[in-house]
Amino acid sequence: MRALVIGWDCAVPDLLFNRFLDDLPNFKRLLKNSTYAPMESCDPPITIPAWMVMATSVNPGRHGIYGFRHRKGNSYNDIWIADSTKFKKYPKVWDILAKYGKKSCIIGLPPSYPPLPLKGCMISCFITPDAEKQYTYPPELKKEIERLVGEYIFDVEFRTDEKDALVKNLWEMTERRHEVIKYLMENKEWDLFWFVEIGLDRVQHAFWRYFDKEHHLYEPNSPYKNVIRDYYKLLDKNLGELLKIVDEDTKIFIVSDHGAKRMKGAFCINEWLIKKRWLVLKEEPKNIISLDKANIDWSKTKAWGWGGYYARVFLNVKGREENGIISREEFEKVRKELMEELMNAKDDRGNKMANKVFTPEEIYPECRGNPPDIMVYFDDLYWRSAGTIGHGKVHLEKNDTGPDDAVHDKFGVFVMYPGNGKLDGVSIYDFAPTLLSQLGIKAPLHMEGKVIK
Ligand SMILES: [Zn+2]
Structure with a gap:
């Protein structure tokens, strides 16, 4: 048994499970035979620390991470930024799997810059300063990626008024990452393959006002009114291609670290x-x-x-x-x-x-x-x-x-395939124990969540 974890940063339960569902044929087919639920994020429901809470089942206080920026000691002005090196105290699921000889391939999971050694391979996340930096583990992997897609794109400038350029950049980033994901899935050995696409978070922050009638700055009939829906459709198209690569022995998860809603x-x-x-x-x-x-x-x-x-x-x-x-x-x-x-x-x-x-x-x-x-x-x-x-x-x-048109909602999504229907709700803390259990491994005692049956 192995597991593919698809991380759609900021995916919204109501959009995926209801409003956009008929536009997402691959997701819809998968959902029919899945266990799924809105997934309650941690406090604070922010990308960093939420993905690491998901990967460790340890709360932000124990990690000592309360967001992206932190105050240095008791200083008024000095700050430090949370990166991968600040999450070393508790093992991530891939560290635990490594003890059982299992290999992981981790792409874009925040924060994963600088990339830390693991049994398997890693490409760092959106906090990577630029593609000149060493962003892979093992280091040689970088050349392989560049031969495949040229310059790898970590993030887009999303707080901008240049909306046309943003759409183009978002699609370009996502397609390049998708090419890399397909390539690694087919060419590397893995028991766990976990990637995060940050583009969904960016598209929702940048285009929410054109799509949500309740938004105080709602612009009806904007040329951008379908950008968010179209982006979900892009993810669905890519999902369809990934599902063709995996065999029946692969458990599939689709998860988000938090949801989104209109900013007032x-x-x-x-x-x-x-x-x-x-x-x-x-x-x-x-x-x-x-x-x-x-x-x-x-x-x-x-x-x-x-x-x-x-x-x-x-x-x-x-x-x-x-x-x-x-x-x-x-x-x-x-x-x-x-x-x-x-x-x-x-x-x-x-x-x-x-x-x-x-x-x-x-x-x-x-x-x-x-x-x-x-x-x-x-x-x-x-x-x-x-x-x-x-x-x-x-x-x-x-x-x-x-x-920026959107804020974070406390609830993201959890989908586990195969499974048996909708649950009322699960917790982000339950994810790591559940993933380990699906791979036949008992969760270590320090983990705070429980196994989703
Ligand atoms: Zn996020």
């Missing part, structure tokens, strides 16, 4: 903190700037925040931050007060939002690394967080870091 706007966390006097500036910014460029009065500042799909908020604590002012004794009380205020933060029309405000300690049994003090999902993630200031207002119609 961007909530300027720092503008809001300034308004509420949690964050105090020495001078007003003259234009839109990131917070590290701002002249902050740390002697009066109690909290500041970061942008992203969710907000990370940090308190300015005496003895912890360089110019901290909240004493250790007051910390919990002050944090609770701020959390209550964040819970009550309103949308652009003054309406209550379905905010989720929590501390890392509440949701993770262990918080390694540099966790924020508070995590906030504005309106259940419908509003993304904007970290920049100088807007003169708290609510933005658009993202502050480039055009």
Whole structure:
């Protein structure tokens, strides 16, 4: 028995299982004899760490990864970026399979740059800086890829107004990766073949407003109205070709790390903190700037925040931050007060939002690394967080870091073929134990999920 895992980053349960299903003949045929369900992602439901949570069945707190960027120690400005080397503490499913002599072929699984040695082969993911870098394991594989498709494409610039070019780049990237995937599936030995196509995430972020009538910036009858559907059709065409390559002894999984939904706007966390006097500036910014460029009065500042799909908020604590002012004794009380205020933060029309405000300690049994003090999902993630200031207002119609129409939804997809019908829901933590079980291997005890039957 071997397994093919098809990762469609950001695939949406409702689109795959319902709305687009009739346009996806290969997927539809597969689904008929599959076990499938919406799959609840981790907190936060973000590409990094979600794919690694899927591959390890270990929560982000234990990994010490809370997103892409992290604060370096207790610094105000210094950051570090999560890459493959930050996920070494817990074995990925392919590390476990290797102990049983099984080989894996891993393509584009975030974060897999720099590519780390494994029993099998690997091509790194969208965080790879460029194709000049060493992006394969073993290193010789790179030449093979280049002979096949020329320059391998890791990602596209998707926060852009150049939509025609973006469509072209998306299709080009996906087709090249597909060629590589087919080639490796046919020419390498593998027990596990797991690839992730990041293009679906990009296409949904870039084109959601042309397709979702409920989007506040919906543009009816746009020439781009079918781009998302067409991209799903491209994935389906490619799926059909992959299904021809595998034999009956191959278990097939189709999974996503999270879903997507319309973005209602961007909530300027720092503008809001300034308004509420949690964050105090020495001078007003003259234009839109990131917070590290701002002249902050740390002697009066109690909290500041970061942008992203969710907000990370940090308190300015005496003895912890360089110019901290909240004493250790007051910390919990002050944090609770701020959390209550964040819970009550309103949308652009003054309406209550379905905010989720929590501390890392509440949701993770262990918080390694540099966790924020508070995590906030504005309106259940419908509003993304904007970290920049100088807007003169708290609510933005658009993202502050480039055009983006969609946010992440907590639910992605799980499909296991062959199987026997729809389940109500499964957890991203269940994936690794289930995959191992299908390959006849018992999940190690440190894994947090259970086997999906
Ligand atoms: Zn993702």
